[in-house]
Amino acid sequence: xxxxxxxxxxxxxxxxxxxxxxxxxxxxxxxxxxxxxxxxxxxxxxxxxxxxxxxxxxxxxxxxxxxxxxxxxxxxxxxxxxxxxxxxxxxxxxxxxxxxxxxxxxxxxxxxxxxxxxxxxxxxxxxxxxxxxxxxxxxxxxxxxxxxxxxxxxxxxxxxxxxxxxxxxxxxxxxxxxxxxxxxxxxxxxxxxxxxxxxxxxxxxxxxxxxxxxxxxxxxxxxxxxxxxxxxxxxxxxxxxxxxxxxxx
Amino acid sequence: xxxxxxxxxxxxxxxxxxxxxxxxxxxxxxxxxxxxxxxxxxxxxxxxxxxxxxxxxxxxxxxxxxxxxxxxxxxxxxxxxxxxxxxxxxxxxxxxxxxxxxxxxxxxxxxxxxxxxxxxxxxxxxxxxxxxxxxxxxxxxxxxxxxxxxxxxxxxxxxxxxxxxxxxxxxxxxxxxxxxxxxxxxxxxxxxxxxxxxxxxxxxxxxxxxxxxxxxxxxxxxxxxxxxxxxxxxxxxxxxxxxxxxxxxxxxxxxxxxxxxxxxxxxxxxxxxxxxxxxxxxxxxxxxxxxxxxxxxxxxxxxxxxxxxxxxxxxxxxxxxxxxxxxxxxxxxxxxxxxxxxxxxxxxxxxxxxxxxxxxxxxxxxxxxxxxxxxxxxxxxxxxxxxxxxxxxxxxxxxxxxxxxxxxxxxxxxxxxxxxxxxxxxxxxxxxxxxxxxxxxxxxxxxxxxxxxxxxxxxxxxxxxxxxxxxxxxxxxxxx
Ligand SMILES: Nc1ncnc2c1ncn2[C@@H]1O[C@H](COP(=O)(O)OP(=O)(O)O)[C@@H](O)[C@H]1O
Ligand SMILES: [Mg+2]
Numbered sequence: 001x002x003x004x005x006x007x008x009x010x011x012x013x014x015x016x017x018x019x020x021x022x023x024x025x026x027x028x029x030x031x032x033x034x035x036x037x038x039x040x041x042x043x044x045x046x047x048x049x050x051x052x053x054x055x056x057x058x059x060x061x062x063x064x065x066x067x068x069x070x071x072x073x074x075x076x077x078x079x080x081x082x083x084x085x086x087x088x089x090x091x092x093x094x095x096x097x098x099x100x101x102x103x104x105x106x107x108x109x110x111x112x113x114x115x116x117x118x119x120x121x122x123x124x125x126x127x128x129x130x131x132x133x134x135x136x137x138x139x140x141x142x143x144x145x146x147x148x149x150x151x152x153x154x155x156x157x158x159x160x161x162x163x164x165x166x167x168x169x170x171x172x173x174x175x176x177x178x179x180x181x182x183x184x185x186x187x188x189x190x191x192x193x194x195x196x197x198x199x200x201x202x203x204x205x206x207x208x209x210x211x212x213x214x215x216x217x218x219x220x221x222x223x224x225x226x227x228x229x230x231x232x233x234x235x236x237x238x239x240x241x242x243x244x245x246x247x248x249x
Numbered sequence: 250x251x252x253x254x255x256x257x258x259x260x261x262x263x264x265x266x267x268x269x270x271x272x273x274x275x276x277x278x279x280x281x282x283x284x285x286x287x288x289x290x291x292x293x294x295x296x297x298x299x300x301x302x303x304x305x306x307x308x309x310x311x312x313x314x315x316x317x318x319x320x321x322x323x324x325x326x327x328x329x330x331x332x333x334x335x336x337x338x339x340x341x342x343x344x345x346x347x348x349x350x351x352x353x354x355x356x357x358x359x360x361x362x363x364x365x366x367x368x369x370x371x372x373x374x375x376x377x378x379x380x381x382x383x384x385x386x387x388x389x390x391x392x393x394x395x396x397x398x399x400x401x402x403x404x405x406x407x408x409x410x411x412x413x414x415x416x417x418x419x420x421x422x423x424x425x426x427x428x429x430x431x432x433x434x435x436x437x438x439x440x441x442x443x444x445x446x447x448x449x450x451x452x453x454x455x456x457x458x459x460x461x462x463x464x465x466x467x468x469x470x471x472x473x474x475x476x477x478x479x480x481x482x483x484x485x486x487x488x489x490x491x492x493x494x495x496x497x498x499x500x501x502x503x504x505x506x507x508x509x510x511x512x513x514x515x516x517x518x519x520x521x522x523x524x525x526x527x528x529x530x531x532x533x534x535x536x537x538x539x540x541x542x543x544x545x546x547x548x549x550x551x552x553x554x555x556x557x558x559x560x561x562x563x564x565x566x567x568x569x570x571x572x573x574x575x576x577x578x579x580x581x582x583x584x585x586x587x588x589x590x591x592x593x594x595x596x597x598x599x600x601x602x603x604x605x606x607x608x609x610x611x612x613x614x615x616x617x618x619x620x621x622x623x624x625x626x627x628x629x630x631x632x633x634x635x636x637x638x639x640x641x642x643x644x645x646x647x648x649x650x651x652x653x654x655x656x657x658x659x660x661x662x663x664x665x666x667x668x669x670x671x672x673x674x675x676x677x678x679x680x681x682x683x684x685x686x687x688x689x690x691x692x693x694x695x696x697x698x699x700x701x702x703x704x705x706x707x708x709x710x711x712x713x714x715x716x717x718x719x720x721x722x723x724x725x726x727x728x729x
Contacts (some may be wrong), residue, residue: 076686084684088677092699100686101695105686141699142681146306198490 001026001197002047002166006058009046016042017221019058024166027194031208031233034219040201041085043219044170048082049075062166077109079165083155083172085201095154097141099124099161106162112228127160130190132183148175156187159220167191170197173207183235205233218244219229264522264556267492269460270357274381276335281328281464282308286435289382293404294626306424306434313428320651321559321591323533331498333436335381335463339388340368347386354385361489362460374485375400377457379465382438389453398451398482399444403471406442413444416668421504421539421567429467429500429535429561431467435477437502440470445480445511454709455483459501461521461532461675467498474504474509476546483514483709488556492522494530496558500608505540505548509570512547513540516708517564521556526614528586531558538562544570544599551707554581554591565594568630575604578704582697583616583648592622592653597633598665606637609701612648619651626658634664641671642700646695672700 002024009017016039024030034040046053047060049072062068062234067075090098105113115123125135131153143151149179152172169188173181188198188211200211207217208230216232217224218241226232226244236243259577277285286307290300313324346367347355358365358378365378365386377400384402393400399410407414424434439594441457461468476482481508488499501519507513515538524531534557550564560583566575577593593603604624612618624635641650652669674696682692698705 034456048680048684051676072680072683073686073688075683082684084681088675088681090678090681090696090699092702098682098696099690101682101687102685105688105691109686162685 001112003061008057029198031216039222044168081164083169085170087151096138109111170201205237266489269491273338306726309425310431321588332466336383359603373455377441382437397446403442410492433502437471440472443474446475448479451482459488472503475506479510481512486517500535503538507546509544517552519554524558536562538564539565541572547574549576551578567596571599578707579608580701582611584613585620587616590619594623597626597630600631608639610641613644617649621653623655626663628659637667639669
């Protein structure tokens with residue numbers, strides 16, 4: 001699904017990722033943990049193709065194709081979904097209208113007939129329910145005046161509707177209370193399937209109690225310094241990141 | 250490709266109404282003098298009093314100077330380089346029905362999406378089609394007559410309803426009101442005349458479609474709408490012109506009279522040729538639009554301004570009567586080298602008068618977009634209220650957005666609220682859309698449409714769709 005090989009990337013001319021490698025197979029759930037500023041969001045943004053995030057060497061292959069050769073919208077249509085750490089507002093554009101444009105673009109690229117308005121609305125209502133978001137949110141402007149938690153749930157709602165192949169969740173858990181966390185986890189778990197891969201970027205191990213990962217990686221200084229199974233998260237919780245300082249994977 | 254480069258590409262696009270119609274025209278040679286005014290008046294077979302009125306305006310104009318206070322820049326206009334009258338030759342015999350109108354002219358309107366054959370038209374919209382200096386056709390006239398509504402070219406109204414014209418022409422925008430209004434009063438060509446009788450709700454939308462075709466000509470139409478007591482009318486106006494390298498002048502005057510209890514809703518979609526990416530060509534649009542509200546009357550202006558090299562336009566309302574209401578909803582989009590200085594004046598004279606101003610300016614490319622608005626509360630306007638909201642959206646970083654709000658309140662009981670914001674189509678918004686698979690072009694037009702939502706919802710349904718599309722066309726790229 002995703003093969004990242006010795007990836008170096010810079011943001012605004014500053015080297016952030018310094019030789020990161022990661023291999024994710026279909027059906028797997030990987031957690032990427034690390035201290036603030038270690039490059040977790042940078043990795044998500046590089047994979048999704050945000051302007052200004054440049055691959056300087058190494059490569060990232062999505063189903064065998066280098067993402068560097070794809071525009072952001074092409075990556076999205078190929079099945080890469082990024083749930084943003086800080087979802088932005090688009091005033092006046094209703095969530096529903098936004099979902100419709102997105103669904104049409106992605107379905108068409110997949111060679112699938114886009115959903116008709118009635119089916120889309122029904123599906124949108126279902127996924128809203130799954131993440132405990134009132135249907136009224138479909139009519140409101142994208143993230144317009146949403147609380148932090150509502151924005152995060154809105155991201156997951158979109159993900160559930162668009163059914164990506166590779167979901168990158170950038171600190172979706174931060175700012176959520178325990179109830180909301182469980183709701184989000186339930187949504188993400190419902191998407192787990194043998195053809196789909198999920199990357200959970202998180203600062204805390206708390207989320208991993210609800211979405212149990214197959215692998216845990218520790219990112220520090222732009223590289224993965226340790227990888228392991230789900231136990232690694234607990235170890236980190238007990239000992240802190242400093243435990244790994246200077247440690248190489 | 251970077252978002253900035255994408256944006257730059259997006260805001261350049263082709264103008265779809267830029268074709269020319271090849272018809273033989275009778276066009277006056279360029280130049281302005283008394284002889285030209287007499288010629289226009291004679292062509293229209295006007296009674297003497299109209300000619301006198303024109304000549305008086307011309308005298309005033311000669312003594313006036315071009316206004317310089319607007320935030321626009323252009324080389325001085327040589328008014329002797331402009332032709333003041335042009336009409337398709339086929340219109341000289343005054344066709345009595347559509348069958349007698351040159352098919353080439355009908356095709357022009359069809360290409361613009363406005364079929365003039367009644368059976369093909371949007372049901373419920375009557376159209377007056379003005380081509381250069383003359384009205385080509387006015388549809389549904391007889392049907393409107395049944396409810397007493399008069400909808401005809403102003404040149405005809407001068408003959409058929411002289412009392413109404415004498416009473417109201419120039420009553421809201423006097424001849425010497427401003428430089429361009431004076432010029433218009435001297436050389437005005439066709440425009441629409443509307444009269445809605447007492448208590449009548451006009452059974453259809455009325456609309457006028459203005460087309461400038463001939464090179465080097467100006468268009469100087471004049472529209473007069475009178476809504477008698479308790480009546481109601483919704484009027485739409487659209488405009489386009491061919492793509493040409495030289496600038497063309499458009500100086501119109503619109504006067505609205507809302508008698509006690511009447512409502513006039515006036516909507517404009519202005520899509521005159523804006524000039525090319527380097528700022529060559531395009532229409533210079535200097536327009537005076539004003540309405541007067543008597544007791545309990547309401548006038549609502551909605552405008553979507555996407556065209557013209559220069560837009561200088563301030564649709565205004567004089568709230569003369571008690572409890573009268575004035576509204577102004579505006580979207581002004583400028584891109585490339587376009588310049589817009591537009592806004593409104595709300596003049597509160599009566600008691601309990603209320604006005605609302607919602608202005609949305611979108612600037613892209615190297616354009617300049619200014620909102621200029623005056624809210625004046627006179628001493629006797631007890632309990633007057635105004636709400637102004639003025640938002641600017643910037644696309645890219647080479648354009649300019651400006652707001653010039655003027656507030657003059659001479660009555661302490663007035664309630665005035667003013668809100669203003671400036672925002673950018675941010676890289677983050679664009680990236681969110683692209684990350685969801687949406688084309689950058691589609692994304693920008695979606696973001697812009699969202700920004701304009703409050704104004705679009707004021708447009709009549711058919712127009713709202715058209716306006717949304719117009720912004721799409723205006724922003725859609727890849728033609729670069
Ligand atoms: N747009 C940007 N411009 C400049 N520096 C950036 C930008 N984005 C991230 N950085 C820097 O890159 C480093 C990694 O940031 P980030 O990937 O957001 O870390 P994390 O998500 O792990 O907290 C930080 O030092 C941060 O300041
Ligand atoms: Mg981060």
